[in-house]
Amino acid sequence: xxPLTIAGLELGRLIRDRTAVFFMVLLPTVIxxxxxxxxxxxxxxxxxxxxxxxxxxxxxxxxxLRSMPGVDVQEVADEDTARTRLRRGELDAAVVVPVGLDxxxxxxxxxxxxxxxxxxxxxxxxxxSAVSGTLxxxxxxVRAALFAAERFGDLDSRLATASAAQNAMPSVGxxxxxxDAGSDFLPRGFGSSAPTxxxxxxxxxSLAGGAAIIQARTLGIHQRVMAAPxxxxxxxxxxxxxxxxxxxxxxxxxxxxGAVLFGVDWGDPLAAGALILVWALVGTxxxxxxxxxxxxxxxxxxxxxAVGIALxxxxxxxxxxxxxxxxxxxxxxxxxxxxxVDGWVEVLSRGGGLFDIGLELAVLGGFAAVLLTTASLRxxxxxxx
Amino acid sequence: MxxxxxxxxxxxxxxxxxxxxxxxxxxxxxxxxxxxxxxxxVGGFHLEAAVVDQDGGDIAAAFTAMLADDDLxxxxxxxxxxxxxxxxxxxxxxxxxxxxxxPAGFSAAVRGTAAVPVTVLxxxxxxxxxxxxxxxxxxxxARFNAVxxxxxxxxxxxxxxxxxxxxxxxxxxxxxxxxxxxxxxGSRQLSAISYFGPGMGIFFAMFAxxxxxxxxxxxxxxxxxxxxxxxxxxxxxxxxxxxxxAFAYAMASLTTMAVVTTLVFDAYWGPLPAAAALIAAMALxxxxxxxxxxxxxxxxxxxxxxxxxxxxxxVLLGGNFVFVxxxxxxxxxxxxxxxxxxxxxxFTDLATGAPATAALLPVAAIVxxxxxxxxxATAATRWRRP
Numbered sequence: 096x097x098p099l100t101i102a103g104l105e106l107g108r109l110i111r112d113r114t115a116v117f118f119m120v121l122l123p124t125v126i127x128x129x130x131x132x133x134x135x136x137x138x139x140x141x142x143x144x145x146x147x148x149x150x151x152x153x154x155x156x157x158x159x160l161r162s163m164p165g166v167d168v169q170e171v172a173d174e175d176t177a178r179t180r181l182r183r184g185e186l187d188a189a190v191v192v193p194v195g196l197d198x199x200x201x202x203x204x205x206x207x208x209x210x211x212x213x214x215x216x217x218x219x220x221x222x223x224s225a226v227s228g229t230l231x232x233x234x235x236x237v238r239a240a241l242f243a244a245e246r247f248g249d250l251d252s253r254l255a256t257a258s259a260a261q262n263a264m265p266s267v268g269x270x271x272x273x274x275d276a277g278s279d280f281l282p283r284g285f286g287s288s289a290p291t292x293x294x295x296x297x298x299x300x301s302l303a304g305g306a307a308i309i310q311a312r313t314l315g316i317h318q319r320v321m322a323a324p325x326x327x328x329x330x331x332x333x334x335x336x337x338x339x340x341x342x343x344x345x346x347x348x349x350x351x352x353g354a355v356l357f358g359v360d361w362g363d364p365l366a367a368g369a370l371i372l373v374w375a376l377v378g379t380x381x382x383x384x385x386x387x388x389x390x391x392x393x394x395x396x397x398x399x400x401a402v403g404i405a406l407x408x409x410x411x412x413x414x415x416x417x418x419x420x421x422x423x424x425x426x427x428x429x430x431x432x433x434x435x436v437d438g439w440v441e442v443l444s445r446g447g448g449l450f451d452i453g454l455e456l457a458v459l460g461g462f463a464a465v466l467l468t469t470a471s472l473r474x475x476x477x478x479x480x
Numbered sequence: 481m482x483x484x485x486x487x488x489x490x491x492x493x494x495x496x497x498x499x500x501x502x503x504x505x506x507x508x509x510x511x512x513x514x515x516x517x518x519x520x521x522v523g524g525f526h527l528e529a530a531v532v533d534q535d536g537g538d539i540a541a542a543f544t545a546m547l548a549d550d551d552l553x554x555x556x557x558x559x560x561x562x563x564x565x566x567x568x569x570x571x572x573x574x575x576x577x578x579x580x581x582x583p584a585g586f587s588a589a590v591r592g593t594a595a596v597p598v599t600v601l602x603x604x605x606x607x608x609x610x611x612x613x614x615x616x617x618x619x620x621x622a623r624f625n626a627v628x629x630x631x632x633x634x635x636x637x638x639x640x641x642x643x644x645x646x647x648x649x650x651x652x653x654x655x656x657x658x659x660x661x662x663x664x665x666g667s668r669q670l671s672a673i674s675y676f677g678p679g680m681g682i683f684f685a686m687f688a689x690x691x692x693x694x695x696x697x698x699x700x701x702x703x704x705x706x707x708x709x710x711x712x713x714x715x716x717x718x719x720x721x722x723x724x725x726a727f728a729y730a731m732a733s734l735t736t737m738a739v740v741t742t743l744v745f746d747a748y749w750g751p752l753p754a755a756a757a758l759i760a761a762m763a764l765x766x767x768x769x770x771x772x773x774x775x776x777x778x779x780x781x782x783x784x785x786x787x788x789x790x791x792x793x794x795v796l797l798g799g800n801f802v803f804v805x806x807x808x809x810x811x812x813x814x815x816x817x818x819x820x821x822x823x824x825x826x827f828t829d830l831a832t833g834a835p836a837t838a839a840l841l842p843v844a845a846i847v848x849x850x851x852x853x854x855x856x857a858t859a860a861t862r863w864r865r866p
Contacts, residue, residue, distance in 0.1 A: 114785030122792055129796050133807040140608060156658075165611050182667040182832040183825075184805035185812070190660075200657055209663040213832075219662055220555040221525035221612050227660045228615030231622035234656035235629055242630035242651055247637040257633045264632055267590050267621040268597040271614050274571045278604045393694075396784070397499040397687065401507040408514045413801075417605075419518040 097325055101333025105307065106340055118303070119345045123296040124352050127288045131357060135284035140225055143171040143180060143189035150197035151251055152237060155258075156208075159233040160190055166225060174211075181213040188212045188222035200237055201250060236261055277445035279417050281436070286360070289353035290439040291412040294432055296349070297342050297374060299403030301382030304341065306395040308334060308386025308474070317478055327478040331471050338382040342375030362442040366449045370438045373459040377431045380466025387473035411436040431462040486721025490695065491728055500691060504733035508684040509740050512677050516745040519672035526554075527609055527616075528576045530561040537587025543580070543598075543620055556616075567601065577606040578613035590624045627651045667833045672803075673747040674831040675824070679800040681737030682762060682820045685730040686795065689766055690787030692726040693773040697780045719771055719861060727767035734759045750830025754839035758826045761846035765819040768853035775860035794818045819846040 109115050144160050147153045161168050169186065171177040177189035189211040193199075199206045210226055212219035239261075240254040247253070281287035311317050317330055350371070353359035361367045389395040407413050409423075410432025416424045427433040438455035441447035449456075494500045531544045547556050559576050561567040567579040579601040589596035598617045602610025630651035631644060639647060696718075699705040705718065738755060741747035749755040769790060777783040795801060797814050798821035804812055805828065815821030826842030 114781070114788060117785070117789055122796075125793075125796055126801075129807075129811065130802055132811060133802045133804075135808075140611065165607065178665050178667075181665055182834065183828055184670055184803070184832075191663075204657075205655065206658050207661045208658055210660045211663050211665050213665050213667050214669060219664065220552075221527070221608060223660055223662050224555065224612045224619070225608075225615045228618035228622075230658055230660055231619045231656060234658040235622050235626040237657050238626045238651075238654060239629035239633040241657065242654065243633040243637040243639075246634060246639060253633055253637060256636045257629055260632045260636065261629055264628065267624050268595060269600060269614050269617040269621060270597045271600045271602060271610050273610070274568055274601050274603055279574070280605055391499075393497075394499050397691075398502055398507075401503060401511075401684070405507070405511055405514060408511065408518065414518065423517050 097329040098333035098336055101320075101330060102336035102340060105334065105337035106344075108307075109304075109341060119296070119300055119341075120348050120352070123292050123345075123349055124356070126296075127285060127292050127349075127353065127357060130292070131285035131288035134287060139165065139167050140188070140222055141167045141169065141186050142222065142226060143169050143177050143186045145171050145174050145177050145189060145191045147192035147194050147196055151254065152197040152200050153192050155236075155254065156192055156196070156230075156233050159229055160192075160226070163226070163229045177211055181211055184213070187214065188219065188226065190226060200241070203241065232261070279440065280415050280444065281440055282360075282443055285353065285357035286443060287415075289349065289357060289359045290361075290443065291407075291436065293346055293349045293353075293371075294374060294410075294435050294439075295403065295407040295412045297345050297378045298381060298406070298432070299400050300345060301338060301342060301378035302385045302399035302403050303396045304338065304382045305385025305387075305389060305399065306392035308383065309389060309392045309395055312386075312477065313392070321478070327475050330478055331474050334386070334474065335379055335383055335467065335471065338379040339375055342378040342382075343371070346371045346375055360443070362446065363448045366438075366442045366447060366452055369449055369456055370435065370442065370452065370459075373456055373463060374431075374435055376463035377435075377459060377466060380463055380470050383470035383474055384466055387470060387477055406430050407432055409433075431459055434458045434462075482717045483721040483724055486718055487724035487728065490692065490722060490725035493695070494688075494691060494725065494729060497691075500688075500729070503684050503687045504729060505736050508680045508733070508737045511680045511684075512673060512737065512741050512745060512747075515676045515680070516673045516741075525608065525612070527556045527578055527612055528559060529556050529578045529580065529613065530559045530567050530570060530576045532561060532564050532567050532579060532581045534564075534584045535582045535586040536584075539587035539590050539624075540582040543582060543617075546620060547580070547616070552616075555612075571601060571603055574603075574605075577609035578602050580613065580617060590621070623656065626654075626656060630654075668748065668831065670828060670832050671747065673741055673745045674749070675803060675828060677737060677741035677745070677747040678734075678749065678758075678827040679795075679824060681734045681741075682798075682823060683791075683795045683800045685733040685737075685763070686766060686769075686791040686820075688726045688729040688733070689770045689773055689791060690784055692722050692729075692770045693777065693783035693787050694780045696722050696774045697777065697783050701779065716858075716861070719774060719857075722774060723767040723771045726770040727763045730763035730766040731759065734763065748831045749827060750839065751836040754830055754836035755827070757843050758823050758830075758839050758846070761843045761850070762819060762823045765846050765850040765853070768850040768857065771857035772853050772860070775857040794820055797821065799824055816845070819849040822846050822849075 142163065144157060146157045171180065171189060174191055180186045181189055191209045191211060193206065193208065196206050208230060210223055212222055236254065236257045239257040240250055243253040244250040281290060320330065321327065350361055354361060385395055385399060409427050410430035411427055412432045416427045416433060434455045438452040441452050529547065531547065533540045533544060548558050559570065561570060564581060570576045571579055581599040581601065583596055586596050598621065600610060600613040600617055602613060627648055631647045634647055635641060738749045738759065742749060773783055773787045773790065777786055798818035799815045800820060804815050804824065822842040822845040826839045829838040
């Protein structure tokens with residue numbers, strides 16, 4: 096009963112603290128929104144178009160480019176703007192439809208269309224390939240119209256005929272097929288930002304939350320409590336329970352916000368629940384340990400978030416470990432974060448259930464057991480010292 | 481003079497605190513190292529591909545030869561596969577990211593009128609690879625489709641159907657009338673460390689706002705501030721001194737970050753005067769924010785809470801944690817409502833080779849933000865004076 100009372104009081108104190116509520120709920124929500132919105136289209140090619148003059152053949156090319164499949168096509172006012180946006184990385188490439196294109200094509204000349212690019216040569220080559228497929232479709236049409244117009248005149252109406260024929264006639268096509276292999280990444284957008292921010296914030300909150308234990312110690316609250324018939328183990332269990340409840344409460348809020356506001360599908364409830372529980376246990380161990388490791392509350396609140404962010408980066412909660420060099424991936428798996436992210440990838444991207452994440456749960460359980468044991472022993476020693 | 485003495489005392493006190501050293505100097509460097517290590521191996525795009533030739537004809541062989549050509553060596557590496565199943569397995573393992581399947585009858589179909597498609601197999605994790613694969617194949621088949629379309633269009637215009645073979649032969653001799661030219665704009669490439677170096681430096685330097693504001697209220701609560709005010713020192717001077725300490729701390733922290741990331745991680749913060757101006761402007765904005773937090777709060781707890789919310793709110797909107805250039809236009813616009821968003825815009829421009837003058841507008845915007853914040857802080861101090 097005494098541990099429950101201690102846990103209840105700690106929880107009540109937290110809920111009354113507006114700053115804590117900001118860090119527990121509002122901040123993760125905003126971060127999920129910002130990172131989710133930013134990364135939603137990550138990986139998609141972004142190509143700008145600087146439209147030239149509005150003549151028949153130029154306009155036809157711009158129309159074709161606008162409908163490039165799978166490419167984020169953006170209109171750009173002029174070449175200078177395109178260059179600035181390319182430099183800043185807002186675009187991967189920009190097609191500049193040259194002035195005089197119409198006249199050049201009508202005269203039978205071959206037209207060079209500049210594709211501006213800023214990145215590494217291989218990245219420019221990727222954009223070049225993607226755009227050239229679409230340009231080839233337009234060039235095919237113009238070639239056919241010119242071929243017919245050389246014999247029968249009236250290029251504009253031949254272009255209309257070629258367009259209609261291009262859509263109707265059987266041509267040697269190219270079709271894309273996605274092989275049904277499970278993804279190694281979390282789902283794009285909010286499906287990625289919600290679970291990773293859950294990991295990051297439950298952990299950071301626990302680390303910074305160690306400040307409460309330090310305050311209770313420095314103010315002599317623990318000593319005063321023990322003047323009553325309360326044993327050190329009651330305080331250890333009570334504090335631990337409080338951290339676990341806080342971690343679970345924060346996780347539940349992030350899951351609810353993710354599902355309701357951002358439409359995140361959290362996968363198999365049993366597997367997701369197990370991941371959340373075991374992560375809250377890892378957070379609990381970390382929080383209580385931080386309460387016994389840091390000397391002052393200020394250290395815990397200041398250094399805690401920095402340590403949490405660094406471990407999140409190492410463990411793949413800030414960016415996928417799939418994109419980092421293999422040694423960094425190995426080092427990352429020394430943190431519990433990497434195992435938790437692996438578990439979420441299995442559950443959210445491959446439809447995995449409880450048994451599919453057995454290894455991840457076991458490793459995380461091991462982390463939690465070591466952290467909780469060390470933290471409890473240290474706290475108990477501090478209380479009885 | 482009083483302001484300088486107060487600021488110097490505050491800085492000495494701050495530097496005795498290990499947390500301030502960790503947050504202002506060690507943590508940003510450690511995080512920058514992490515980012516550099518994580519993104520160091522992220523290069524440009526390269527297509528690991530395989531061809532499954534079920535046709536065996538000359539056009540299928542020409543397609544494979546095109547992919548293996550030296551012109552595409554920077555873009556494509558071909559991996560041998562024994563068949564479709566092997567190719568699918570290699571796709572699933574991540575060994576290749578796109579597979580071209582040329583079906584039986586492909587070469588004959590290209591010469592005739594049948595529609596036998598090339599299939600490009602890809603994975604969900606590499607949409608760009610699939611897309612590039614499709615585009616490469618489309619560009620290859622385009623010349624054959626151009627012949628067909630030319631003949632069909634000529635026939636529709638009134639050509640004699642008996643001359644189809646001649647028309648096709650003639651059309652086959654013609655090239656496509658448009659082609660793309662790779663035109664590099666000659667800018668420097670923005671490395672992760674050149675963006676996240678300033679991003680993380682600003683984030684950690686902003687913790688000075690909370691430290692300093694809390695320190696002010698700690699002194700007030702302990703009564704030392706009242707004793708100080710008993711001397712001929714104005715409350716405004718104390719506020720200015722505290723803000724100056726935050727300015728100096730932020731300058732030192734950001735400068736350390738710039739020097740260490742430049743020397744150790746090869747970051748580029750831009751030409752020295754422009755980068756220094758951006759750092760100084762940003763430190764000024766942090767000093768003004770410190771004054772604002774002090775003026776709007778009544779105790780340490782409030783100061784810590786408001787400073788944390790301001791810090792995290794600004795860094796989130798400003799793009800310190802995400803590469804803001806890939807964000808949607810609305811988020812990019814929002815970033816320019818924050819001083820750190822402007823600073824990152826400035827550092828991005830400088831790091832990508834824009835002239836030093838590109839920092840002028842960001843510096844002006846940050847100084848404007850600092851001035852507006854200082855005016856609000858002054859008004860709030862006067863209004864709340866007992």
